[in-house]
Amino acid sequence: MIFKRNKNKxxxxxxxxxxxxxxFGIFLGLFFGEYLSSLSILGDAFIGLLQMTVLPYIMLxxxxxxxxxxxxxxxxxxxxxxxxxTLLLSTGVIIVLLLPLVFPEWVSASFYATxxxxxxxxxxxxxxxxxxxxxxxLSDNTVxxxxxxxxxxxxxxxxxxxxxxxxxxxxxxxxxxxxxxKMIVKLTPYGVFAIAASTAGSMTxxxxxxxxxxxxxYSAASILLALIFLPLIISxxxxxxxxxxxxxxxxxxxxxxxxxxIIIVLPQLIENIQQLYIDYxxxxxxxxxxxxxLFPLAYPFPNLGTLVVFIFVPFAGWFVGNEIxxxxxxxxxxxxxxxxxxxxxxxxxxxxxxxxxxxDIFNLFVVSSVYIDRVRVVLGTMHLIAFVLITGAMTYGLxxxxxxxxxxxxxxxxxxxxxxxxxxxYYLEYAFEGAYTKxxxxxxxxxxxxxxxxxxxxxxxxxxxxxxxxxxxxxRIKKRDVIRIGFYETSMPFAYFNIKGDIxxxxxxxxxxxxxxLGVSIEYIDIANQKQSADELLNKDYLxxxxxxxxxxxxxxENHIITNSYLDVSLALVTKxxxxxxxxxxxxxxxxxxxxxxxENDYSNIFKSIFPQSxxxxxxxxxxxxxxxxxxxxxxxxxxxxxxxxxxxxxxxQVVNPFVEAVALPLVYTIGGADKEFEAFINHWIELKxxxxxIDQLYEYWILGKDVKHTKxxxxxxxxxxxxxx
Numbered sequence: 001m002i003f004k005r006n007k008n009k010x011x012x013x014x015x016x017x018x019x020x021x022x023x024f025g026i027f028l029g030l031f032f033g034e035y036l037s038s039l040s041i042l043g044d045a046f047i048g049l050l051q052m053t054v055l056p057y058i059m060l061x062x063x064x065x066x067x068x069x070x071x072x073x074x075x076x077x078x079x080x081x082x083x084x085x086t087l088l089l090s091t092g093v094i095i096v097l098l099l100p101l102v103f104p105e106w107v108s109a110s111f112y113a114t115x116x117x118x119x120x121x122x123x124x125x126x127x128x129x130x131x132x133x134x135x136x137x138l139s140d141n142t143v144x145x146x147x148x149x150x151x152x153x154x155x156x157x158x159x160x161x162x163x164x165x166x167x168x169x170x171x172x173x174x175x176x177x178x179x180x181x182k183m184i185v186k187l188t189p190y191g192v193f194a195i196a197a198s199t200a201g202s203m204t205x206x207x208x209x210x211x212x213x214x215x216x217x218y219s220a221a222s223i224l225l226a227l228i229f230l231p232l233i234i235s236x237x238x239x240x241x242x243x244x245x246x247x248x249x250x251x252x253x254x255x256x257x258x259x260x261x262i263i264i265v266l267p268q269l270i271e272n273i274q275q276l277y278i279d280y281x282x283x284x285x286x287x288x289x290x291x292x293x294l295f296p297l298a299y300p301f302p303n304l305g306t307l308v309v310f311i312f313v314p315f316a317g318w319f320v321g322n323e324i325x326x327x328x329x330x331x332x333x334x335x336x337x338x339x340x341x342x343x344x345x346x347x348x349x350x351x352x353x354x355x356x357x358x359x360d361i362f363n364l365f366v367v368s369s370v371y372i373d374r375v376r377v378v379l380g381t382m383h384l385i386a387f388v389l390i391t392g393a394m395t396y397g398l399x400x401x402x403x404x405x406x407x408x409x410x411x412x413x414x415x416x417x418x419x420x421x422x423x424x425x426y427y428l429e430y431a432f433e434g435a436y437t438k439x440x441x442x443x444x445x446x447x448x449x450x451x452x453x454x455x456x457x458x459x460x461x462x463x464x465x466x467x468x469x470x471x472x473x474x475x476r477i478k479k480r481d482v483i484r485i486g487f488y489e490t491s492m493p494f495a496y497f498n499i500k501g502d503i504x505x506x507x508x509x510x511x512x513x514x515x516x517x518l519g520v521s522i523e524y525i526d527i528a529n530q531k532q533s534a535d536e537l538l539n540k541d542y543l544x545x546x547x548x549x550x551x552x553x554x555x556x557x558e559n560h561i562i563t564n565s566y567l568d569v570s571l572a573l574v575t576k577x578x579x580x581x582x583x584x585x586x587x588x589x590x591x592x593x594x595x596x597x598x599x600e601n602d603y604s605n606i607f608k609s610i611f612p613q614s615x616x617x618x619x620x621x622x623x624x625x626x627x628x629x630x631x632x633x634x635x636x637x638x639x640x641x642x643x644x645x646x647x648x649x650x651x652x653x654q655v656v657n658p659f660v661e662a663v664a665l666p667l668v669y670t671i672g673g674a675d676k677e678f679e680a681f682i683n684h685w686i687e688l689k690x691x692x693x694x695i696d697q698l699y700e701y702w703i704l705g706k707d708v709k710h711t712k713x714x715x716x717x718x719x720x721x722x723x724x725x726x
Contacts, residue, residue, distance in 0.1 A: 021189035022196050022367075029200025033716025035725070040198035040363070046191025047345065047366060049184045053177045055138065058342050059150040060174035064167050065297045066154025077294065078155075080394040084387055085301060089340075091229070092307035093333055095221055100314045100323075102217050102421050104429040110321055110438070111705030112644035112655075147341040195366050201716070211364055213428055214315040215372065220420040221308050222375045226382040228416045230304075232409035234386050236402050238393045239280055248272045248279070249385065256381050257374045262299070269381065270295050273388055287396050294388040302340035303387075305380030309344050309372065310336050313351045316361045321651065324355055331355075344369070344376075441705065442492065442648045443499040448701060449512040453521040456503065460484075460525050462541045473544055473671075473678040477520060484523045485511050486537060487548040490598065490622045493645040493702045494549025494667075506702035507547040507669075510566070513694060514547075514685065535559075538672040545672060545682070551639060551665040555605060561674055564683045565666030566695060571603060572640035576653045582635055588658035589613070596625050597637040606663060607637055626650045639665065641703050 029036055066078075130145065131137050137145035157163050235242045246253075249272045256262060262269075273291045277283045313332070317323045324332055335354050339347035344365070352359050365372075393399040463484055467476060477483045487495035487507065495505040503524055515522050525543060527534045537543050538560075551569060552562065573582050573595065581587045593614040597604055604616040617633060619625065625636050626646065635656070636643070643655040669686075671679055689695050700706040718724045 017189040018192055021191075021193035025193040025196025026200045029197040031717045032725075033201050033719060035716075035718075036197045036201040038198070039194040039201075043191060043195035043198055043363065043366070046184075046187060046194065047362075049187070049191075053181045053184070055146055055342055055346060057174055057177040057181065059138070059146055060170045060177070061299075062147070062150035062301075062341075063154045063157065064170045064174060065299075066151065067157030067160075067163060067167050075158075076395055077290070077297070077391065081294070081298070081387065081391045084391045084394070085298075088304060088383060088387065089302055089307060089337065091225075092302075092304045092340075093336065095225070095308055096311050096314070096336065097329070097333075099217055099221060099308075099311045100318065102220075102425050102428065103213055103315070103318050104425070104432045110644065111648070112641045112703050147338055192366070195363055199363055199367050211368060212431070213318075214312055214364075215368055216424055216428070217315070217421075218308065218311055218372060219375055220424050221311070222305070222379045224413065224416050224420055225304055225308070226379045229409065229413045230382045230386045232405070232412055234389050236405035236409050237400070238389050238398055239282070239400075240276060240389060244276060244279065245385065248276050249381075253378055253381060256377050262377050262381055262384070269384065273385065276389075282398065284396075287392060287398075290392045290395060291388060294391055295384060298384055298387045298391075302337070303380040303383035305376040305378070305383060306344060306347075307336070307340040308379065309376050310340060310348065310351060312344075312348055312365050313355060313357065316352060316357050316364075317355060319361060319364075320358060322357055328355065438651065439649050440499075442645055445493075445498060445504055445702070446500075446502070447504050447509050447512060448698065449509055449516065452512045452515045454503070454512075454515075454524060455522070456524045456526065458529075460523075460530075460542055463544070467541060467673065473673065473675045474681050475677075477518060477544060481520045482523050483511075483515055483518060483520050484525065484542070484544045486525045486527045486534060486543040486546040487511075488528050489526050490528060491549040492642060494642070495547070505549075506567075506698050507549055509698050509702070510689070510695075511547050513689065514682075517685065534670070538670065541672060543672045544678075546670040549639075549642065550668055550670060551603065552668045553603065553606065553665070561671045561679065562668040563671065563679065564686055565668055566686045566689070567667045567699065568664050569639040569641045569667055570657075571606060571659065571663035571665060572638065572643050573635040573656050573658060574638060574643040574646060574653050575635035575656055578634050579654050579656055582658050583656040585658055585660050593635065594633045595635050595637045596630055596633040598622060603637050603665075606665075610659065610663075622646070626653065644703075 131149035134146065134149040136142075137149070157167070231242050231245045234240060234245060249269070252268045252272055255268070270291050273295075274283070274288050277287055277291070313336075314324050332351075332355060335351055339351050341347075348365055349359055349362050352362060390399070463476070463480075465476070467473060487503070487505075489496050489503075491505065491507070493505055494507040495503065498504045511522060525537065527537060527546070527548070530537060532540070532542070534543075534546060538546065549569075550556070550562075552565065556562070575582050578593075581591055582593070589611055591613075593611060594617060595604075595607060595614055596617050596619055599618050599620060604618070607614060608616060616637070617630075619630065621629070622636070624630055625633060626649070636646075638646075640655050640657070647653050647655060669682060671682065716725075
């Protein structure tokens with residue numbers, strides 16, 4: 001028997017392939033876990049290709065569509081269209097500003113970032129919005145400048161005679177860019193697969209769960225706007241009824257949802273709205289022609305679907321614990337309006353950078369966009385329909401405010417918002433209860449260097465043999481094959497105990513490197529658990545060296561033998577209840593501030609010299625401060641680097657910087673006794689560790705938290721179920 005190939009079998013649609021890529025990527029990510037993280041390189045390459053043509057295409061499209069309008073008709077349509085667009089986008093901005101209220105109360109924290117001690121980034125609004133050099137703006141992906149330049153050039157072309165040749169050339173180039181984009185879009189299944197696999201393989205279940213907040217809130221907002229507010233507003237300002245708007249457009253809306261593209265059904269949309277005019281016997285030539293002009297004209301401009309997608313930016317700030325403050329709203333709204341001219345794949349990374357939110361969170365948006373894009377284009381289509389019908393009504397004498405319908409639209413929108421967002425808010429509150437997991441990051445961290453034998457001495461005795469006059473400590477260390485190192489367990493992230501009870505931290509890793517280079521083992525002494533102070537232990541020869549994030553002050557240098565600096569840190573405060581006060585120099589200077597500091601970290605003289613009215617209290621327990629045992633103390637004086645680590649454990653606290661200029665302090669090691677040979681060796685060794693990038697590597701890991709994962713590999717089927725991977 002001969003089987004013939006079924007010639008009628010249809011190839012899989014792009015949307016089906018994307019869905020397959022997403023599902024397959026998520027499955028492999030869950031199956032192999034972190035072993036697929038390297039696929040993120042392919043995902044980043046795909047995102048870069050998508051962004052490549054978007055801005056040039058939008059620039060040319062704006063010039064062409066605006067430039068082709070005649071003077072009389074163009075100016076009247078532009079005036080009415082500007083009014084309608086302003087009202088619609090204002091609604092979108094209000095929605096974007098209000099939607100974060102639905103997110104549950106969420107405390108989060110992060111490793112140290114330079115923003116903790118640097119002044120807020122100054123936004124050059126002139127350079128951001130005024131295209132003094134449009135080509136530089138295009139090169140730098142400065143979206144608002146490029147958009148404004150394109151609009152002005154398009155308006156200038158309206159008055160130019162003989163412009164068609166130029167516009168046809170621009171149109172051809174825009175079509176070519178669109179064709180390039182279509183070629184890249186064909187790679188979407190593979191790009192989504194790579195992103196989904198690497199993200200599902202590296203994200204914790206808690207992070208995946210938090211993404212639902214964005215997806216649910218955006219979906220609810222789209223339902224409210226697309227199915228309730230926009231069609232009811234159309235019926236309030238035009239002759240067209242709610243049911244008829246959906247009757248003529250329902251098939252097109254379904255097609256748009258399935259394909260995820262508005263532009264491919266633009267001719268169908270034009271036909272739908274013209275049919276609506278015909279059904280209402282309002283089909284004179286000008287009105288029908290206006291539909292053909294308004295849809296292509298409106299398409300390059302922002303729509304509510306794209307604008308509301310930017311709720312991802314405040315979501316990302318909430319996600320990482322860097323929420324957008326009220327004082328940042330002007331910058332956020334201005335950048336939002338201009339960035340909404342372009343596709344989110346270009347606009348959102350720009351917005352994340354402007355709002356100082358880590359850009360790598362954009363991968364979450366890409367994963368969610370497989371679904372979000374379909375909702376976005378439906379809302380965007382309803383925005384276009386509202387724009388075309390209301391602008392056309394204003395231009396051709398059909399605009400009339402129906403008070404009853406307007407009240408119905410407003411009351412229905414309010415009722416819909418209550419019915420949608422109140423349950424969503426309660427659900428998210430329940431879903432995110434106890435979802436904070438970043439405290440596990442810091443306590444799960446392990447050393448980068450393991451190959452050193454070490455012992456923790458609970459009841460140490462002075463080092464034997466005693467160091468004789470004229471003898472080198474370095475020589476004794478090599479003869480004993482052991483170096484004695486002191487640390488404070490509260491010196492996180494420089495020295496502390498992790499969840500397994502191991503001594504870890506930046507300086508413990510440095511101690512391991514030192515022992516490896518000397519070819520010796522280590523005896524550790526936790527100074528915090530000894531009856532004698534660090535000075536006594538050093539003077540009585542219990543220690544060779546203290547390596548525990550010690551910041552150099554003038555008083556400390558006067559009384560100790562120290563090494564050269566190996567790292568600079570910045571002075572800061574950690575507070576829970578006085579963030580707004582202590583984040584401002586004038587507020588701090590004019591307030592009576594009670595500040596806690598540890599005995600071993602005495603920065604009180606520095607702080608008092610800047611804020612003389614402050615009251616410094618020395619205590620011996622950092623845990624008592626964070627657990628509320630010192631209620632009269634407003635803040636802890638520490639370094640920003642150390643404070644950031646403590647906020648991972650206690651996310652209700654924040655690192656604040658009250659200083660006008662960052663107060664930098666060098667970190668040093670303290671040597672036990674005068675010993676020029678040992679001191680010179682350690683200083684040369686520190687320089688070597690700077691040159692070979694050891695200190696840079698440890699800084700990125702322990703201070704910045706780069707590549708930090710839980711000590712235990714993230715759960716995966718291959719590792720934890722099938723046990724294929726050790």
